[in-house]
Amino acid sequence: MTWPIDNNAATLHQDAFVWDAHACLPLSPDIDIDALDRHRSAGVDFVSVNVGMDMNPVTDILAILAAFRAGLRRYPEKYVLVETFADIVEAKNSGRMAVAFDLEGGVPLMDRPEMVQLYYDLGVRQIHLAYNRNNSIGGGCHDDDIPLTELGGRVVGAINAAGMLMDCSHTGYRTSLDIMERSAAPVIYSHANPRALVDHGRNITDKQIDACAGTGGVIGINGVSLFLGDTGAGAGIIADHIVYVADRVGADHVGLGLDYAYDLGIDDLPDGVDPGFWWPQSAGYTAGLDIHIAEPETFPVLTETLLDRGLPESDIRGILGGNFQRVAKDVWS
Numbered sequence: 001m002t003w004p005i006d007n008n009a010a011t012l013h014q015d016a017f018v019w020d021a022h023a024c025l026p027l028s029p030d031i032d033i034d035a036l037d038r039h040r041s042a043g044v045d046f047v048s049v050n051v052g053m054d055m056n057p058v059t060d061i062l063a064i065l066a067a068f069r070a071g072l073r074r075y076p077e078k079y080v081l082v083e084t085f086a087d088i089v090e091a092k093n094s095g096r097m098a099v100a101f102d103l104e105g106g107v108p109l110m111d112r113p114e115m116v117q118l119y120y121d122l123g124v125r126q127i128h129l130a131y132n133r134n135n136s137i138g139g140g141c142h143d144d145d146i147p148l149t150e151l152g153g154r155v156v157g158a159i160n161a162a163g164m165l166m167d168c169s170h171t172g173y174r175t176s177l178d179i180m181e182r183s184a185a186p187v188i189y190s191h192a193n194p195r196a197l198v199d200h201g202r203n204i205t206d207k208q209i210d211a212c213a214g215t216g217g218v219i220g221i222n223g224v225s226l227f228l229g230d231t232g233a234g235a236g237i238i239a240d241h242i243v244y245v246a247d248r249v250g251a252d253h254v255g256l257g258l259d260y261a262y263d264l265g266i267d268d269l270p271d272g273v274d275p276g277f278w279w280p281q282s283a284g285y286t287a288g289l290d291i292h293i294a295e296p297e298t299f300p301v302l303t304e305t306l307l308d309r310g311l312p313e314s315d316i317r318g319i320l321g322g323n324f325q326r327v328a329k330d331v332w333s
């Protein structure tokens with residue numbers, strides 16, 4: 001593979017395990033999953049692909065899971081659908097990219113904690129409990145700040161029992177701290193940036209960063225311009241966010257979840273859903289706002305940028321994917 005970076009950086013990028021903790025394809029069963037080849041070409045070794053948010057009907061989520069699973073099986077020379085941790089190692093060793101799925105929010109559990117295991121069996125390896133808005137489980141980050149509910153406590157137990165990654169992205173402040181206190185396993189932020197650098201409700205406070213690291217978890221830096229505070233969303237500003245979190249809690253607790261959303265020309269908003277409710281204007285999601293997201297091709301450039309910043313190679317390997325790999329090895333049953 002050829003990337004527009006120097007040889008040193010390319011050698012490191014090729015050899016390191018590169019983990020993208022969150023990416024989005026259009027939520028439609030009709031897409032060609034081989035769009036992910038851009039991730040693979042950028043040297044990504046594992047990607048967590050979203051299959052639904054709190055606003056998506058469960059019937060749609062099941063159709064998407066079926067289609068994405070079938071899609072991955074159509075390209076056995078390129079992709080490995082993750083069953084166990086060993087699959088991600090095997091994928092890299094054979095020049096393929098490992099793929100697992102994530103849910104953004106707990107509404108698709110239908111108030112039934114046992115649904116966690118069913119989604120696990122279908123390939124979901126990461127879940128957050130609320131998406132921007134409050135639900136029966138807990139609080140979202142753009143809503144009233146409520147604690148984890150009694151049902152939420154049982155959902156946390158079910159996620160721990162299933163061996164799924166517990167993700168506090170998009171979750172409200174109190175609920176996230178409750179989850180991190182209760183969870184028996186490390187908790188992650190798959191895609192969230194420090195509020196100290198950009199004061200946006202989707203970003204997380206120092207206290208949340210400290211609590212996540214305290215569980216042994218990892219904060220994945222998000223590539224969305226609105227949360228980076230830079231319209232270009234390039235490797236330089238992403239590196240600034242990485243360095244902030246690494247300086248605060250240690251490089252062992254930093255990763256990447258660039259949140260790239262493939263635009264394949266499909267409008268996937270479910271019928272009747274009001275985008276202004278889920279992405280409120282008061283939080284800066286103004287209609288027509290030009291939001292840019294770091295593209296998959298940013299990954300190799302980021303490796304070079306981190307080398308240029310003088311970070312030790314061992315820290316860079318951890319940030320690129322070693323840290324999320326460590327947590328997944330610990331958590332996935």
Ligand SMILES: [Zn+2]
Pocket residue numbers: 104169170191259
């Ligand atoms: Zn998200």
